[in-house]
Amino acid sequence: MSQYKTKQREALLQYxxxxxxxxxxxxxxxAHFRGQGAAIGTATxxxxxxxxxxxxxxxxxxxxxxxxxxxxxxxxxxxDEPCFHCKCLRCGALIHLHCGELAGLxxxxxxxxxxxxxxxxxxxxxxxxxxxxxxxxx
Amino acid sequence: MSQYKTKQREALLQYxxxxxxxxxxxxxxxAHFRGQGAAIGTATxxxxxxxxxxxxxxxxxxxxxxxxxxxxxxxxxxxDEPCFHCKCLRCGALIHLHCGELAGLxxxxxxxxxxxxxxxxxxxxxxxxxxxxxxxxx
DNA sequence: TTGCGTGCAAAGGTTTTGCATGGCA
DNA sequence: TGCCATGCAAAACCTTTGCACGCAA
Numbered sequence: 001m002s003q004y005k006t007k008q009r010e011a012l013l014q015y016x017x018x019x020x021x022x023x024x025x026x027x028x029x030x031a032h033f034r035g036q037g038a039a040i041g042t043a044t045x046x047x048x049x050x051x052x053x054x055x056x057x058x059x060x061x062x063x064x065x066x067x068x069x070x071x072x073x074x075x076x077x078x079x080d081e082p083c084f085h086c087k088c089l090r091c092g093a094l095i096h097l098h099c100g101e102l103a104g105l106x107x108x109x110x111x112x113x114x115x116x117x118x119x120x121x122x123x124x125x126x127x128x129x130x131x132x133x134x135x136x137x138x
Numbered sequence: 139m140s141q142y143k144t145k146q147r148e149a150l151l152q153y154x155x156x157x158x159x160x161x162x163x164x165x166x167x168x169a170h171f172r173g174q175g176a177a178i179g180t181a182t183x184x185x186x187x188x189x190x191x192x193x194x195x196x197x198x199x200x201x202x203x204x205x206x207x208x209x210x211x212x213x214x215x216x217x218d219e220p221c222f223h224c225k226c227l228r229c230g231a232l233i234h235l236h237c238g239e240l241a242g243l244x245x246x247x248x249x250x251x252x253x254x255x256x257x258x259x260x261x262x263x264x265x266x267x268x269x270x271x272x273x274x275x276x
Numbered sequence: 277t278t279g280c281g282t283g284c285a286a287a288g289g290t291t292t293t294g295c296a297t298g299g300c301a
Numbered sequence: 302t303g304c305c306a307t308g309c310a311a312a313a314c315c316t317t318t319g320c321a322c323g324c325a326a
Binding site for chain 3: 003004005006007025026027042043046047065066067068069
Binding site for chain 2: 060063064068095097101102105109112114116117121125126
């Protein structure tokens with residue numbers, strides 16, 4: 001975990017917060033700071049992104065092994081209450097779910113499958129209704 | 139698409155059909171056939187797996203960019219029985235769920251929250267029971 | 277015979293790791 | 302002062318591509 005509060009960590013987190021609902025790759029982050037004249041090493045970017053994912057502030061999404069992984073800030077707007085996220089793969093919308101029924105999902109999986117879900121770390125990927133009807137009637 | 143019916147394609151498909159509901163990496167496939175004395179080149183394995191995914195016979199799951207992609211035979215009935223995945227954040231175990239009750243989750247979110255989950259892209263992150271009891275009693 | 281499939285090797289690109297240096301507490 | 306974080310370089314890794322040969326039709 002991050003024990004020190006360094007400039008790089010602050011800058012990285014702040015940058016991610018300025019592009020909400022957007023998927024950013026590690027290369028994007030590096031390019032952004034290089035363009036600002038305050039370059040951050042590739043390894044540092046990866047290390048911080050991994051930390052932020054562990055802390056539940058950032059979500060990591062992998063499309064396939066060949067292309068780079070995408071990261072997105074999801075920390076804000078949830079408060080203390082645990083909440084799930086849905087990310088539309090088409091329009092990029094990020095939907096927050098504060099729903100008691102979803103607790104049933106966690107209980108079922110814990111009881112039947114021996115696994116405890118961490119809602120902060122989990123993102124449901126799919127398609128929202130608006131994009132779905134668009135796909136059906138293009 | 140595959141135009142010729144070659145031995146490699148038959149062997150690969152048949153192997154996948156003998157391990158239904160199981161996750162197999164490209165390396166696993168290569169190792170299996172190498173152990174049988176009838177090795178198949180890595181490139182060929184990747185090319186066929188990609189074809190089979192395009193044909194809808196096989197599903198490809200990418201959990202994270204660092205580890206290899208997983209493949210699974212799903213036959214023709216694609217989408218009827220979605221397969222969800224749980225990834226343990228502690229030991230890295232990958233649990234795959236073929237569970238009808240999880241379909242209820244998808245329906246609930248679709249009906250109440252206007253979102254259609256794509257099981258191929260969604261991974262539940264959390265902690266498996268073994269690691270959980272270890273954390274409780276270190 | 278024609279053209280795709282195969283396999284080896286090499287390339288491509290992403291992500292991780294080692295190690296010395298610099299910065300936070 | 303004692304660690305931790307950083308950054309450069311190099312390694313490790315999975316996956317894709319190029320090219321010559323072999324096999325299916």
